[in-house]
Amino acid sequence: MNLVFALAAAILFGIGAYLVLQRDLVRLVLGVAVISQSAVLTLLAASLRLGAAPIYPLPEGTLSDPLSQAMALTAIVIGMAVTALLLVLVFRVAVAFRSDELEEVAGEEVSLDARLEETEGEAHEREEAAAR
Amino acid sequence: MASAASAIAAVLFVALLAAWAAGGGSVSLPWAPTLGIRLELSLDGFAILYALLATGIGFLVFVYGSGYLPAHLGHQRRPASDARRFWPWMVVFMAAMVGLAMALDLVLLFVLFDITAVASYFLIGFDRQRAEARGAAFMALLVTAGSAVAMLLGAVLLYSEYGTFSLPVLFERAHPTPVTTAAAALIAVAALAKSAQVPLHFWLPRAMEAPTPVSAYLHSAAMVAAGVLVLGRIHPLLALDPAVLDALLLIGFASIAVGGLIALAQDELKQVLAHSTISQYGYVVVLYGIGGAHGAVAAALYVVAHAIAKSALFMTAGAVTEATGESRLSRLGGLARELPVVAVASGIAAASLAALPLTLGFFKDELFFEAAAEESPLVGALAVVAAGLTFAYLGRFWLGAFMGRRRTPASRISPLLVAPIVVLAVVSIIGGLFVEPFARLAAGAGAVTVGAPVDASPGYHLDLGLANVMAAAAWTLGIVILLATSVREPVARAVAAAGDRLGPRRVYGLGLLAFERLSEAAHRAEVRDLRTSLAAVLVPGAVLAALGFFATPTEGAYAVGPISAADLPIVALLALGVVAAFTAARDRGRLRPVLALSVLGASLAGVYAVMGAPDVALVAVVIETVVTLVFVTVFSQLPATVMGRAGPAAPSPHRIRNVAAGIVAGVTAFGVIWTALSRPPLGSSDAAQDIQLTPLAHGADVVTVILADFRGLDTMVEITVLAVAVLGVASLLRREREP
Numbered sequence: 001m002n003l004v005f006a007l008a009a010a011i012l013f014g015i016g017a018y019l020v021l022q023r024d025l026v027r028l029v030l031g032v033a034v035i036s037q038s039a040v041l042t043l044l045a046a047s048l049r050l051g052a053a054p055i056y057p058l059p060e061g062t063l064s065d066p067l068s069q070a071m072a073l074t075a076i077v078i079g080m081a082v083t084a085l086l087l088v089l090v091f092r093v094a095v096a097f098r099s100d101e102l103e104e105v106a107g108e109e110v111s112l113d114a115r116l117e118e119t120e121g122e123a124h125e126r127e128e129a130a131a132r
Numbered sequence: 133m134a135s136a137a138s139a140i141a142a143v144l145f146v147a148l149l150a151a152w153a154a155g156g157g158s159v160s161l162p163w164a165p166t167l168g169i170r171l172e173l174s175l176d177g178f179a180i181l182y183a184l185l186a187t188g189i190g191f192l193v194f195v196y197g198s199g200y201l202p203a204h205l206g207h208q209r210r211p212a213s214d215a216r217r218f219w220p221w222m223v224v225f226m227a228a229m230v231g232l233a234m235a236l237d238l239v240l241l242f243v244l245f246d247i248t249a250v251a252s253y254f255l256i257g258f259d260r261q262r263a264e265a266r267g268a269a270f271m272a273l274l275v276t277a278g279s280a281v282a283m284l285l286g287a288v289l290l291y292s293e294y295g296t297f298s299l300p301v302l303f304e305r306a307h308p309t310p311v312t313t314a315a316a317a318l319i320a321v322a323a324l325a326k327s328a329q330v331p332l333h334f335w336l337p338r339a340m341e342a343p344t345p346v347s348a349y350l351h352s353a354a355m356v357a358a359g360v361l362v363l364g365r366i367h368p369l370l371a372l373d374p375a376v377l378d379a380l381l382l383i384g385f386a387s388i389a390v391g392g393l394i395a396l397a398q399d400e401l402k403q404v405l406a407h408s409t410i411s412q413y414g415y416v417v418v419l420y421g422i423g424g425a426h427g428a429v430a431a432a433l434y435v436v437a438h439a440i441a442k443s444a445l446f447m448t449a450g451a452v453t454e455a456t457g458e459s460r461l462s463r464l465g466g467l468a469r470e471l472p473v474v475a476v477a478s479g480i481a482a483a484s485l486a487a488l489p490l491t492l493g494f495f496k497d498e499l500f501f502e503a504a505a506e507e508s509p510l511v512g513a514l515a516v517v518a519a520g521l522t523f524a525y526l527g528r529f530w531l532g533a534f535m536g537r538r539r540t541p542a543s544r545i546s547p548l549l550v551a552p553i554v555v556l557a558v559v560s561i562i563g564g565l566f567v568e569p570f571a572r573l574a575a576g577a578g579a580v581t582v583g584a585p586v587d588a589s590p591g592y593h594l595d596l597g598l599a600n601v602m603a604a605a606a607w608t609l610g611i612v613i614l615l616a617t618s619v620r621e622p623v624a625r626a627v628a629a630a631g632d633r634l635g636p637r638r639v640y641g642l643g644l645l646a647f648e649r650l651s652e653a654a655h656r657a658e659v660r661d662l663r664t665s666l667a668a669v670l671v672p673g674a675v676l677a678a679l680g681f682f683a684t685p686t687e688g689a690y691a692v693g694p695i696s697a698a699d700l701p702i703v704a705l706l707a708l709g710v711v712a713a714f715t716a717a718r719d720r721g722r723l724r725p726v727l728a729l730s731v732l733g734a735s736l737a738g739v740y741a742v743m744g745a746p747d748v749a750l751v752a753v754v755i756e757t758v759v760t761l762v763f764v765t766v767f768s769q770l771p772a773t774v775m776g777r778a779g780p781a782a783p784s785p786h787r788i789r790n791v792a793a794g795i796v797a798g799v800t801a802f803g804v805i806w807t808a809l810s811r812p813p814l815g816s817s818d819a820a821q822d823i824q825l826t827p828l829a830h831g832a833d834v835v836t837v838i839l840a841d842f843r844g845l846d847t848m849v850e851i852t853v854l855a856v857a858v859l860g861v862a863s864l865l866r867r868e869r870e871p
Contacts, residue, residue, distance in 0.1 A: 001693045001694065001695055001699055001702075002691055002692060002693030002806060002809040002810050003692045003693060003806065004693075004695065004699075004702070004703055004706065005706075005805070005809060006802055006805040006806035006809055007802065008706040008707075008709065008710055009801065009802075009805050010798050010799070010801040010802030010805055010806075011710050011713070011798055012709070012710065012713055012732075013797060013798055013801035013805075014794045014795060014797050014798020014799070014801065015713045015714065015716070015717045015794065015798070016713075016797075017793060017794045017797035017798065018717055018790050018791060018793065018794030018797075019716070019717055020666070021666075021786070021789075021790040021793055021794070022790065023786075026722070027725065030716055030725055030726070030729055033729055033759065034713055034716065034717075034729070034732070037709075037713075037732060037733065037736055038801070040736070040748075040752075041736060041739070042805050042808075042809075044739075044740060044743060044745060044748065045805075045809055046808060046809060047743075050743055050744060051744050052744050053744045053745065053746050053747075054744075054819075054823055054833075054834035054835065055746070055832055055833045055834065056826060056827060056831075056832035056833075056834075057832075058823070063744070063823065064743060064744035064745055065819050066819055066822055066823065066834040066835045066838055067818060067819045067822065067838065069745045069747060069748050069835045070835050070838040070839050070843065072740075072745070072748050073747060073748055073751055073835065073839060074839075074846070074847075074850055076748070076751055076752055076755050077751070077755065077850060077854060078850065078853060078854075079755075080755045080758060080759055081853060081854050081857035081858075082857070083759055083762075084758075084759065084762045084857060084861050085857045085860050085861055087762060087763065087766050088762075088766065088860070088861045088864040088865055089864065090766075091766045091769060091770065091864070091865070092864050094770055094771060095770075095771060098771055129263075129267075
């Protein structure tokens, strides 16, 4: 089973990495969500033993490891919070820049930067010359 | 505040004298015992010399500063409260010097060494509204604190070799090995940079941007003196390898020559003195390079005589500038009539530095000549030339300011600016008449440096002894240089210009420029592209993980693990999830990938249910539903231009690259996860205890009890995180469509 879990988690991670590299910001959020799914799966697969649910009255035989389940729960909830926050940030960016394409957003940022630099560049140059 | 600082200095000075009279003393407390670092301080003969200098000259400089600083702030129209940025640093500077003088632990030495650098940074950059001052402070910090790292390296090397940072123990255990030599040389590099020796001398003339009291203190008893202090303190380690001593000789003479020649070409009063400091500490470095009892005593006496005279000269420069508003030699002259007291006092100080008889300085050169001639005739000859050079630039300084035609009228100045100079001149004269106390101080310091009692008996010998002949030769040479204006000036200017064009300062400037360009390029790349900034974090992390892989033995690290028929539903659900994830990645629409994501979540929830984790499964289902709803909500709010792009959009130009990156990431993750899962399970875990205790917590579901009880604090923090996220989401959504 190790191999199967590892394979599944790794494929999810790879897909997540691919999505994170996309230009489209919404797909980037999808990528983060997929990666967090992969992490939760790994956490649960790393349980020391698998078996019945650890709920009283305890059944016969091996019990599943409750610790990794508790950790997985935490991870899922935090993952959701991160996904939601990211998504809303993307939403704000899309509203502000009328685009969710990374390149276009970055392009605007750079031109903004260039404008800023023009105004402050001279003072900056002088400062650096003095430091030398 | 100024009077408080002066009082602290005076009290410290008296306390040190009293402690010394009572026989000194030492403290050794554990500081970081696990690292073998001790708070080891000792008031020995060496420490008392530097500590008395730091507090004594400190006191006079502080008194001078209490007159100087208000006027300085007034000229720059700064509020008087800015003095609050000055005096505390001066006191820290002094305290660090006193501590440095007494420190016997290499790490302690390093820490105090760096504190002087930090204090000097704030003091040099005191006129922080001027870019030059800020640049000068930065340069001083970079050069001195940067090279101080070499000292720490040397200390660690010594510790790895001998297992101690304590200098007295090191002196006992150390024997000449390549590691010891390297460590000693590293510490020497830090010391030489601090003492502004060639080729790391260029920060010192720039540091003249500081207010005059800072310059006076920095050049005489603090900062620059800290370098030779360290050399004298660790001298037994340096002396283990003659090559290190020879290097010191070479660097010292180079500094004497470079500093002296450039000083002859300077027009600014403080620049003349700054280059003179480079040259004067070159003498001390030469003496430590000569080594032995004579060298050590001569070096100690040299430091004392120089500190007294040089601080007086700096204060003279400040007083002259304050009186006339001029700081250039070419605009000054004939001030002896208007500032007779300053003229006489600074004349005595200059004479002391130039080693004329009846001043303390005479004896420093006497010992210097004796030690040099003893070393070899060549060193002796170089010593005479060096002294001649010193005589010449000091003569040029004093004659230029106080003799000749009057160029700028002088106004009255505060007696606070004059009195310290007079006191120092009187001390110089007293030293010239009764050298005994100073010689004893120097002999005590020299004894610590060489680790054996030494005797020094400087005195006037009215004969044709070697030292007298050499001194006479040096004066003659100095007078010749002074008179030969037509030869001197072009040569000095050429050296100064060559230094400006080819010198290490240019290298420093170019290096700084290169770093700026690099940082700007990195910054630009990061701003321009989220991918590159992600890569900057992820690629090094991935490289580290990969290294960890290759370093781990593979045997038994990967296990396939048994698969039973009961596991088949898990395999099927995992396959479904993977297919859904692929769909989410491939589909270029808006809603379909989100739906695919929720299919992935649901199938994983199924996996968890089969794995005996119903709690996780239930939460996963709820969460998946919420996430899908959030996506849909956001999509419904997105501007039409963004949503309208749905459908077969143009494939990304980086598609192949992204796919390749995804595959590499997947393969690496596969390796990491597989090997992690293949570790054989531990024998026991907290889980058994948790299961056993659950009924006591009045619960039935172990996972719930863990979250709500056993690890309740974790859960509370988690809820807080969640609440913050919800607040963020709500506030970002509520701002409607305004940008």
